[in-house]
Amino acid sequence: MVHVAERTKRIEPSASSVATQRARELRAEGHDIISLTQGQPDFDTPDHVLEAAIKAMHAGETRYTPVMGTPALRDAIRFKFKRDNSLAYTDDQVMASNGGKQIVYNALMSTVEPGDEVIVTAPYWVSYPEMTKFAGGVPIEVLCREESGFKLTPEQLEMAITSKTRWLILNSPNNPSGAVYSGHELRILAEVLQPYERIMVMCDDIYEHIIFEGVEMATMAEAAPFMFDRTLTLNGVSKAYAMTGWRIGIAGGPEGLIKTMSKLQNQSTGNPSSVSQAAAIAALTGPQNLVFERTKAFQRRRDRVLEMLNDVSGLSCRRPEGAFYVYPNCKGLIGRKDPNGKVMKNDHDVVIYLMEEGGVAAVHGEAYGLSPHFRLSFADSMENLEEACRRIQSAIQALA
Numbered sequence: 001m002v003h004v005a006e007r008t009k010r011i012e013p014s015a016s017s018v019a020t021q022r023a024r025e026l027r028a029e030g031h032d033i034i035s036l037t038q039g040q041p042d043f044d045t046p047d048h049v050l051e052a053a054i055k056a057m058h059a060g061e062t063r064y065t066p067v068m069g070t071p072a073l074r075d076a077i078r079f080k081f082k083r084d085n086s087l088a089y090t091d092d093q094v095m096a097s098n099g100g101k102q103i104v105y106n107a108l109m110s111t112v113e114p115g116d117e118v119i120v121t122a123p124y125w126v127s128y129p130e131m132t133k134f135a136g137g138v139p140i141e142v143l144c145r146e147e148s149g150f151k152l153t154p155e156q157l158e159m160a161i162t163s164k165t166r167w168l169i170l171n172s173p174n175n176p177s178g179a180v181y182s183g184h185e186l187r188i189l190a191e192v193l194q195p196y197e198r199i200m201v202m203c204d205d206i207y208e209h210i211i212f213e214g215v216e217m218a219t220m221a222e223a224a225p226f227m228f229d230r231t232l233t234l235n236g237v238s239k240a241y242a243m244t245g246w247r248i249g250i251a252g253g254p255e256g257l258i259k260t261m262s263k264l265q266n267q268s269t270g271n272p273s274s275v276s277q278a279a280a281i282a283a284l285t286g287p288q289n290l291v292f293e294r295t296k297a298f299q300r301r302r303d304r305v306l307e308m309l310n311d312v313s314g315l316s317c318r319r320p321e322g323a324f325y326v327y328p329n330c331k332g333l334i335g336r337k338d339p340n341g342k343v344m345k346n347d348h349d350v351v352i353y354l355m356e357e358g359g360v361a362a363v364h365g366e367a368y369g370l371s372p373h374f375r376l377s378f379a380d381s382m383e384n385l386e387e388a389c390r391r392i393q394s395a396i397q398a399l400a
């Protein structure tokens with residue numbers, strides 16, 4: 001028997017990976033499944049980014065680099081934060097990691113003491129509470145209801161704060177709800193936090209560029225400059241530039257925090273891939289028009305999926321303002337029976353039914369901390385999305 005450390009028992013595997021794997025297995029058994037479980041663009045990495053990577057390989061950029069990223073990448077990160085967010089970081093205040101995920105991990109592992117509390121807003125990206133637990137902390141889940149646009153209110157924040165609070169994690173545009181905080185809303189939350197000097201904010205802006213018409217992007221350190229020294233601004237190339245496999249995440253934050261995160265990264269993974277760093281420079285500093293075109297495509301898909309799902313009796317779906325997920329409410333299906341007489345008791349049952357009987361894989365809302373919902377990614381072709389929605393429509397019609 002292999003001994004596994006106690007701390008590994010505190011964490012669960014990612015629900016979206018589990019659902020993706022289940023869809024793969026069913027497909028391998030010959031079932032026709034459309035999988036809308038994954039959080040990645042269906043587009044390819046832009047050509048100019050590929051070319052920068054090839055050029056870097058041929059130029060011998062194939063060796064270890066500084067742990068925090070090459071000077072050229074750190075310049076590109078600073079350029080990006082200035083261009084997009086009006087944030088002026090120094091060279092010691094930025095770093096690159098192996099994906100945005102490692103930024104979150106580095107930050108929590110560098111700061112959370114046993115028993116420290118981390119406020120996460122449900123629905124949340126599944127890794128925040130798991131990493132908090134791994135770091136020995138306690139995730140404090142605040143339910144951000146659909147009625148308040150899936151957003152944290154200042155009253156809820158005030159109620160959640162204790163003497164043990166170490167972080168507030170905000171994610172906008174949000175995975176899975178698509179909610180986006182305005183600069184004004186962020187400033188009001190910042191005013192609540194202002195007197196509590198030990199609380200830091202992690203602002204996860206990884207979906208920043210996937211933001212729909214009429215919605216404006218804001219981030220905490222920009223909206224509330226008095227929080228600049230207490231905010232870690234997280235971003236990356238995965239979602240905006242269709243580069244999930246390249247594994248580059250970026251961050252800007254207080255020098256002391258960045259230095260500690262870098263020390264941890266040095267002793268765990270070392271630098272992110274040198275070739276990926278060269279590619280990330282091209283993505284961050286090169287032409288941005290493709291990002292806008294792709295976002296328009298995401299918007300057309302969002303609109304079509306919304307139209308089709310909101311037509312289904314028993315489902316209601318709020319319009320996401322950013323990212324590439326819908327998070328339909330399936331309260332109207334709970335208590336109904338499938339053709340075999342099985343009652344839908346919760347969103348997990350709904351998702352299993354949609355996968356096994358409808359042929360569409362989704363992720364149940366409970367995994368994101370807010371039920372009864374499920375998450376569908378619309379980072380897929382219009383054809384697949386329409387077919388998936390038709391299947392959902394007819395599967396749900398078959399419920400008694």
Ligand code: PLP
Pocket residue numbers: 039098099100101102125171175204206236237238244248249
């Ligand atoms: N933050 C959020 C909200 C995400 O949804 C993801 C990926 O799914 C990440 C961070 C991490 O992205 P990556 O590690 O691919 O850069």
